Amino acid sequence: MLRLKSLIPLTIKRRISNGNPIEGFELTCGLEIHTQLNTTNKLFSRSVNNPFESISSPNVNTSYFDIALPGTQPILNYEAVLFALKLALSLNSTVNLSSQFDRKHYFYGDQPQGYQITQHYHPFSKGGYLRLSKEFDEIKELSKEIRITQLQIEQDTARSLYHQSSQQNSGEETLIDLNRSNVPLIELVTEPDFHDILQVKAFIKKYQNLVRQLKISTGDLEAGSIRIDVNVSVNEHPRVELKNLPNTSSIINAIKYEYERQVNVLKNNEQDSSTVVETRGWDGSKTTVLRSKESTMDYRYMADPELPPIALSSDVLSEVAKTLSKDADDCIRELMSNPYNLSKKDARIMTIQNDFNELYNNEELRVYYIDTFNAYKGSTEDNEISDPKIVVSWILHELLGNLKKLQIPLNQLSQNILSPKKLASFLNIVHGGVISNSNAKQLLFHILEEYKLGSCKEPKDIDFMILIKKYDLEVTKNIDYNTLEADCREIIETLNNPKMIESIKSGKKKNSIKYLVGLGMRKYQGKIQAQELETMFKKILNVK
Incomplete structure (x- = not known):
């Protein structure tokens, strides 16, 4: 298609204003x-x-x-x-x-x-x-x-x-x-x-x-x-x-x-x-x-003489009305209130369709989240979730990213391999301390990749505990804290970055300690919880 260049000299092109109303002149x-x-x-x-x-x-x-x-x-x-x-x-x-x-x-x-x-x-x-x-x-x-x-x-x-x-x-x-x-x-x-x-x-x-x-x-x-x-x-x-x-x-x-x-x-x-x-x-x-x-x-x-009128009955209208989802604003308000308590940002992601996505639509995503949340909540001892962000974080930041990477539709995933109830049981295992977050993320991607490649013979019957034991991913229960401290000190010495260490101690860059935790997770192959490593690094560096 022809692209015409503007013939208007740049010197006479009018600058577009910010559009603020001018007193006495109403825009309609x-x-x-x-x-x-x-x-x-x-x-x-x-x-x-x-x-x-x-x-x-x-x-x-x-x-x-x-x-x-x-x-x-x-x-x-x-x-x-x-x-x-x-x-x-x-x-x-x-x-x-x-x-x-x-x-x-x-x-x-x-x-x-x-x-x-x-x-x-x-x-x-x-x-x-x-x-x-x-x-x-x-x-x-x-x-x-x-x-x-x-x-x-x-x-x-x-x-x-x-x-x-x-x-x-x-x-x-x-x-x-x-x-x-x-x-x-x-x-x-x-x-x-x-x-x-x-x-x-x-x-x-x-x-x-x-x-x-x-x-x-x-x-x-x-x-x-x-x-x-x-x-x-x-x-x-x-x-x-x-x-x-x-x-x-x-x-x-x-x-x-x-x-x-x-x-x-x-x-x-x-x-x-x-x-x-x-x-x-x-x-x-x-x-x-x-x-x-x-x-x-x-x-x-x-x-038009060749087209008859479109004749509809009131019954058709009422039946179609039943299929429509709730108003988007009402859905956002629901997700921001108890028991979900999502931020406005996360509630909007669950509700607002920013593009036409063939892998899922936001109604499917919202229903999947709510069903997973309820299943996870129902599986806890007191029927309460200490941190409501657990479910939304895993779904928005881990699951959706994997689905996009592997091109797996959400409804296919829900029906064949990871129903809301199944994902809730996986989250119970993760936040029960059986497997670290980093290893859990790798395991989730591995399961979805195997399903995509057709390697899962019975995808609905996947047992997470069997897979965790099979790949030796369980968190170490009996930690030798003397050995852990020695290993953490070795990581700091090997890093040889006094400037970073000093910035952590002074409080200028507290989040830099996350980098040290990452090195520790790599050394222990995710078999020690990140919290344990962070606590030890803070002890060594005398950081609260």
Whole structure:
């Protein structure tokens, strides 16, 4: 794809401000979000839905209907309807039990039919909201409700690719890749409820997490799975639509620039303080006019004669609602309270889906954690856990790291080798002092690696104690402290680093003692607990 260099001299490029509101000029924004659904097939054909097929293989995921061959007819993919229903219910939107498809007529190279199938007159759902909070979304207000105007199902267009023609003096040419044509989209339109850039940023992030949690989209802006247009106005004057916003930073910077541009227009035009209704693009440093009100297209909407209405029963809505997970904020609050007492950071990791991960989603992770926690708690003598961080630390820092390294899905792990109850029993062994933390981490990775390689004949029947004895990993119970002290002194002498030792003694770098403990663990091959080594080093160095 052609990458155009900016022709604007650096000296006249305007610096983007921090976006702080200017007294007397209120920012108002609304969003139009197009979300690609990751259904198996396209919206009105049986073509494979893979809009991100390599550019080197264009037009491979197409059917006769996708390329608008005369005489072909659309057949609705009801998986897209299910995905739309999940999103609508999650946003508290009122689902239209009889929604209708319409044709939006326009001619462009990326739309081979000459029209786009969308929902104009009778959209899939109307109303609803997404709630933001200061506690979890980093906005200024304690709580902010962003209202949803409507959701509609529609087909995506093809992709235009620009590059220099191979023929001499032919200039730039445009190629059309139809892999994306007829991919199912949900268009979400918000009310103009945004009056602060932080609100816009928080909404986008929360919406991305929602579609990932629902498993209906990858939610990636950079890859084009989500495309966002922003309507901006100041002091309720005519809005300006911003397009060509490839990522969150572009959206935020474009709003900042456009806000200040409109403020300057209003300040310098006091007699007729209005901006022109227009569509503007973002080139990375400023907004530029794409088309004005005079060039607004008449799309000649009409009901699609080849597609019947989508008829849903209220029973379908209630059954789908039962499958939806709890609100993300409620889940975070639950994990931060008794008995889990997680930090906000760990609770968010358990709940917020920052990317589309094929190995697990956050609902699976959260359920796995809670089940492991309860199993571990139930196995203790007093049905209490002295340190709640034990379970979350092992799952987030050890288990997930191993799963990513070995590419093992969490649900496969849970069903075949390490159920929550099984992991709880392993943690009991570790924190019962049978095996040191360092050796336990190595043993866990070894077990998972053997499972990945298919070496575990009966993975469900793994006995941790047998493996610990087999590999001679048990912690030494009868420690000869005289020998331990001599070995620790030898480690300090061999290290020959007076500067480090002095910094430990003086308290300037207390954590450096961890390095000494690591050397001791290596010498004893993890068969002495780290606490024993740390206590001995502190005794030798006279450190409290």
